[in-house]
Amino acid sequence: MAFPRRQGTPHVGREPTCVVPIRGVGLVRGRATAGVHVVEDPVDWTAGAGSAEFLLALPALWWPPPEGELGRADGCVLQGIPGPEPAAVEVPVVAGIDLDLLREGEPAEIDGSDGTVTLPGVREVEVVTSILQRDDGRVLLLERSDQVGSFRGRWAGVSGYLEDPTPFAQAVREIREETGFAETELTLAAAGQPVYSRDGDTLYIVHPFRFRVERDDVRLDWEHRRAEWVDPAEIRRRETVPKLDRVWERVAPSAAPKR
Numbered sequence: 001m002a003f004p005r006r007q008g009t010p011h012v013g014r015e016p017t018c019v020v021p022i023r024g025v026g027l028v029r030g031r032a033t034a035g036v037h038v039v040e041d042p043v044d045w046t047a048g049a050g051s052a053e054f055l056l057a058l059p060a061l062w063w064p065p066p067e068g069e070l071g072r073a074d075g076c077v078l079q080g081i082p083g084p085e086p087a088a089v090e091v092p093v094v095a096g097i098d099l100d101l102l103r104e105g106e107p108a109e110i111d112g113s114d115g116t117v118t119l120p121g122v123r124e125v126e127v128v129t130s131i132l133q134r135d136d137g138r139v140l141l142l143e144r145s146d147q148v149g150s151f152r153g154r155w156a157g158v159s160g161y162l163e164d165p166t167p168f169a170q171a172v173r174e175i176r177e178e179t180g181f182a183e184t185e186l187t188l189a190a191a192g193q194p195v196y197s198r199d200g201d202t203l204y205i206v207h208p209f210r211f212r213v214e215r216d217d218v219r220l221d222w223e224h225r226r227a228e229w230v231d232p233a234e235i236r237r238r239e240t241v242p243k244l245d246r247v248w249e250r251v252a253p254s255a256a257p258k259r
Contacts, residue, residue, distance in 0.1 A: 003136040006151070009188055017053065017214065019233075020118060020119050020122050020123070020124045020203045021114075021116040021118050021125065022097060022101060022116060022117045022118070022119070022196055022203070023079060023115060023116055023194075024077075024095055024096035024097040024115050024116065024117060025094065025095045025096040025115050026092075026093075026094055026111070026112040026113055026114060026116075027087075027094065027112060028076075028089055028090075028091065028092050028093075028112045029092060029094040029112045029113045030075070030088075030091065030092035030111075030112045030113070031092055031109065031110065031111045031113070032074040032075035032091060032092050032109070032110055033074075033107065033108070033109040033110075033157070034051070034053035034054050034075070034107070034108070035050075035051045035053065035054050035055070035057045035105045035106065035107055035108075036054070036055050036057055036075045036077075036102045036103065036104060036105060036106055036107075036108050036247040037049040037050075037051075037054040037055065037056055037057065037073075037104065037105075038057045038058075038099060038103075038104050038117060039056055039057060039058035039062075040090065042058075042062050043067055044069075045058065045062075045065065045069045045070070045071070045073075046069070046070075046073065046219045048074070048190045049073075050069075050105065051105070052072070053070075053072075054072075054073060054074065055075045055076065055077060055108055055110060056070065056075070056076045056077070056079040057078075057079075057097075057102050058075045058076070058077075058078065058079070058099075059074075059078070059079050059080060059099070059101055060078040060080035060081055060095055060137075061080065061082075063076075063078055063082035063083075063085075063087060063242075064082070064085055064087030064089075065087060066088070066089075066229065067108075070089060070091065071072060071083065073091060074091055075091045075092045075093065075094075075110045075112070075118055075205035076089070076091060076093045076094075076110075077093075077094055077095075077097050077099075077102065077108075077110060078091075078095040078097065078236070079096075079097060079098055079099045080094055080096065080098070081095050082097065083094060087258070089105070090110065092110050092112030092113075093110075093112055094110045094111070094112055094115055094116065094117055096115075096119050097197065098224050100198065101117075101119075101196055101197075101198045102117075102119075103137040106119065106185065107119075107194055108122075109236055111167070111178050115248050116120060117174070118243065119203065121153070121201065122198075122202070122203050123201060123202050123203070124203055124205060124225065125161065125202055125203070125204050126142030126162035126167070126204075126205045126206070126207065127159060127161055127162055127204055127205070127206050127207070128159065128160060128162060128167050128170045128171045128174060128206070128207045128208075128209065129156075129157045129159040129195075129206050129207070129208055129244070129247045130157055130158040130159075130174065130175055130208075130209040130210070130211055131157045131158075131177065131208070131209070131210045131247065131248055131251060132157075132158065132169045132175070132181070132186075132204075132210075132211050132212075132213050133210055133211070133212055133213070134212075134213060134216055134229060137230060137231070137232070138229040138232075139217065139229065139230060139231075139232050139235070139248070140157070140158075140179070140226050140227060140228075140229055140236070141155045141156070141227070141229075141230055141234070141235070141240075142155065142156050142157070142158065142178070142179075142220070142224040142226070142227050143155055143156075143224055143225055143226040143227070143228075144223065144224055144225075145158055145222060145223055145224055145225040146225070146230040147222050147223070148223055151241045151242075153239075154238060154239050154240055154241050154243070155235075155238045155240045155241070156224075156241045156244060157244060157247060158171070158174050158175050158178050158179060159174065159206075159241070160173075160174040160177075160178075162207070167191075167207035167209075168188070168191070168209070170207075171195070171207070171211075172208045175211065177221055178220070178221050178223055178224065179218045179219060179220070179227070180217075180218060180219030181213055181218075185213060185214070185215070186211040186212070186213060187212040187213075188194065188209065188210075188211055188254075189211060189212045189213060189251070189253075190208075190209065190210040190250075190251040190252075191207075191208070191209050191210075191211045191251070192207075192209070192210075192247070192250025192251040193208075193248075193250055194206060194207055194208075195243050195246045195247050195250060196207060196244050197243045206243070206247060208247040208248075208250045209251060210252070216229055223253075232248060232252065237247050
């Protein structure tokens with residue numbers, strides 16, 4: 001999920017790191033480093049793997065592997081969490097990682113003990129995204145203006161780079177600047193686990209929040225041209241910034257921890 005820098009103001013947030021750990025769920029212990037092979041054939045998992053060493057990346061729905069399908073793979077990354085059927089594999093496995101965070105052939109390290117995937121050379125940028133919700137359950141969506149640097153015309157929550165000491169403080173500041181709601185008018189309803197989104201060599205770590213508000217008049221700044229209070233189901237129907245639906249899932253009233 002890319003966010004525009006403020007016009008005329010350089011980004012002064014935390015220095016990005018060069019080694020980014022993406023947190024998932026470790027299924028089989030161990031560590032391995034190799035090039036990523038994104039599996040496209042549910043029958044022949046190793047088709048197209050070009051290097052002598054590789055990590056398979058595939059949907060959890062295809063797990064466990066048929067006999068012999070791991071081939072010479074050094075490890076596996078799964079999108080989603082597989083069912084309870086056991087898999088007798090001896091290579092490290094990490095689940096709960098979105099495949100759109102990985103690129104074919106790029107180096108990656110997986111740690112099945114910690115449940116992480118690390119992408120050397122991919123920089124980390126932390127951002128916050130807040131969903132404001134009224135007492136009637138409707139949430140605020142903002143249509144991005146033509147003045148922003150990315151995703152013009154798409155719908156979003158209240159977002160910005162992490163520049164303040166904490167994600168919460170940044171969320172409150174962005175809400176005040178982009179909608180006119182003061183901190184005293186906000187009630188924190190939920191703070192979710194981070195959502196990961198990738199754009200080129202940048203990994204965005206999105207800190208999600210949901211705040212309750214009692215009034216519905218919004219004072220927009222230059223970043224947005226329109227505001228609407230909608231049913232939360234509308235988030236999936238609209239053309240939004242990447243993974244806004246995932247942000248909502250992390251902070252929705254009935255949300256349970258998801259990967």
